[in-house]
Amino acid sequence: MAKSLMKGNEVIAEAAIRAGCRLYFGYPITPQTEISETLAKRMPKVDGLCLQAESEIAAVNMVLGAASTGARVLTSSSSPGLSLKSEGISYLVGSDLPCVIVNVQRGGPGLGGIQPSQADYYQATRAMGHGDMHLIVLAPASVQEIGDMTQEAFDLADQYRTPVMILSDGAMGQMMEPVDFEGHTPRELPEKDWAACGTEGKRRHNIVNSLYIEPDVLEKIVKERFERYDAIAENEVRYEDYLTDDADIVLVAYGITARIAKSAVNACRKAGIKAGLMRPITLWPFPEKHLAELAEKTRAFLTVELSMGQMVDDVRLAVEHRVPVHFYGRTGGMMPSVDEVAAEITKIYESMKKEA
């Protein structure tokens, strides 16, 4: 199929429809509104529903209701909206409900700004809601990957009965690149025999719930859920290595920042510095084992983020002080230039040379 030139946000909408999602509940916020806008046009044409709720809180609870019936359902927002949705997301996790949640990140905290940011990494990977919980967090770095990953997200959600987050940002959302929707191979998925979708008098009714008054029952259920998390960590870690084999410095960056980092790596290679890039594609589960392996080969890491330094914590945990882990970040909606990142690599390289 010929490729189309589309915005990242539009591609999320189109890919969701291709994945069989027919329900979207959201509330507008820059820079993700094209998702709602596209679905408002598209959903009626495929007998689906795109509903603008009265608030983010209403929208996420509509997701909970729809997901309880076993339907594929999507919601999207940008940073402040995700904070509002966090209660509902914890309920979704506590009820073992599959759904796809998109965060097109903007600067924070508070209302912050509307320009691209990656300052919700902690929120997405540590505490997207209260309680012992995780989400699968995917970080696409091209519009094509957004298309493939959005479809994959619905499969992952159904396979592991968990919400899946696509952690995008303002730049990824607004950027246009060529895309087709052929890249995704659907998974074989279990029956949704837990769904509360009507019994027709033929079986006992299902209950979808996150309240367990007896602590021993709750502990058992949380532990079972964590066994599923173990399986996810075992099977679903994804990353991209770029010129890491002989690298003296390995950059770690995800999403739009990985694009800038890759260009900086190329610039440094031209100047004779052996730089490489490890791009986590899944932020949870994080490619920690792979980083530990790289730590045996390389001399230093440089994490680049659109934040004051969040993912760098995961890099440090994985590297366990084998080699130094540096950080370079811009925040508030500012994006580093390729030259800025290349200068940072050069600085670290020069200081390593001096020490040697």
Next chain:
Amino acid sequence: MVSILLSGFGGQGILFAGKQLANAGMLAGKEVTWLPSYGPEMRGGTANCSVIISDDPIGSPLVNTPDLLVAMNLPSFEKFEPRIAKGGTLLCDSSLVSAKSTRTDIDCRYIPATALADEHGLRGMANVIMLGYFLSFNNLFDFDFFLDAMCAKIPASKAALIEANKKALKLGYEYKG
């Protein structure tokens, strides 16, 4: 690889012009990215977009030092002209930008695109005139290929615009300043 920055006021069709370049690049089998400025500038302030057209996969989609700058108002000229890469090109709508570049390491071209558009009953199509002029000196795209790519994007409900776009693109292409 060619990196292009298009800039001007919101409403001049800056983002549209950038999309035509990216779309033609895609149809020519190249790697392309299009990244707009977004936010309050879309509502009357300055607007700009970064376009990269390349034979190889594109890293950063941000254009900080453009090979080509299209400047369609004075604030854009003042902000971006100093950032043009050495050996790069400035394309300036001289009906809206009275300033001239003093740089000697870039190729400066001044086209009175807005005045030309008004003279020919093509109000609001200075952006397409600029694109046409771009095609005349850069061998990135063949004129007919670009015209077809652009017209294919115009929906049937706006078919009347095809002729006007054709006229504007040709006007820019044939302009000899």
